[in-house]
Amino acid sequence: MLSRNLVLPRLAVRTLKTSAPFASGHHLEHWWGPEKAAGRELVGFGVNGDNNYSDRLDYWYPAIRFRKEDDVIAPIRKKELADWKNLTLEEKKMLYRYSFKQTLAEFEAPSGYWKALFPPIPPTFQDEYKEAAVQRALILEKVFNLFN
Numbered sequence: 001m002l003s004r005n006l007v008l009p010r011l012a013v014r015t016l017k018t019s020a021p022f023a024s025g026h027h028l029e030h031w032w033g034p035e036k037a038a039g040r041e042l043v044g045f046g047v048n049g050d051n052n053y054s055d056r057l058d059y060w061y062p063a064i065r066f067r068k069e070d071d072v073i074a075p076i077r078k079k080e081l082a083d084w085k086n087l088t089l090e091e092k093k094m095l096y097r098y099s100f101k102q103t104l105a106e107f108e109a110p111s112g113y114w115k116a117l118f119p120p121i122p123p124t125f126q127d128e129y130k131e132a133a134v135q136r137a138l139i140l141e142k143v144f145n146l147f148n
Contacts, residue, residue, distance in 0.1 A: 040064040043099075055101055057108070067098045 037051045046052065046063025053062045069077070076091050084092075096103075123129055 037064050039068040040066075041069060053101075055107055060104075062100075065099050066101045073098045 037053070040053070042051060042064055044061050044063055046061070047054065047056060047059040049063075051063050053064050053066055055062075067073075073094065076087075076094060079087060079091070080095060087095075
């Protein structure tokens with residue numbers, strides 16, 4: 001057995017090299033850090049207090065808006081401050097799209113990405129292989145019992 005002084009440094013290096021950059025399986029396309037936050041309105045605290053945008057299932061409220069303020073959305077934002085009954089459905093959708101990248105249904109929709117990650121099932125999962133393994137174990141058990 002290796003001593004603790006030899007094992008721990010190797011484990012620490014291994015965890016640093018294999019740890020994922022983002023928790024909970026989110027892809028890089030759903031994260032906007034401070035370098036992309038310039039010009040976006042700060043609307044809340046966010047998940048950890050940083051001024052970044054991220055689509056997350058466990059925390060729906062990003063700290064900044066998804067898109068920058070421009071000439072298209074500025075008059076609708078002023079109209080938003082008044083009664084919402086005066087807004088049309090298209091204006092409400094535009095307000096949502098300027099604040100968020102995806103709806104919850106779009107976020108949870110399967111992308112098919114997982115299909116490319118996994119190779120075919122190994123032959124050890126087939127019933128014929130399992131039966132042959134049991135037969136080999138029985139033969140080895142008989143041989144072991146002969147010599148003992």
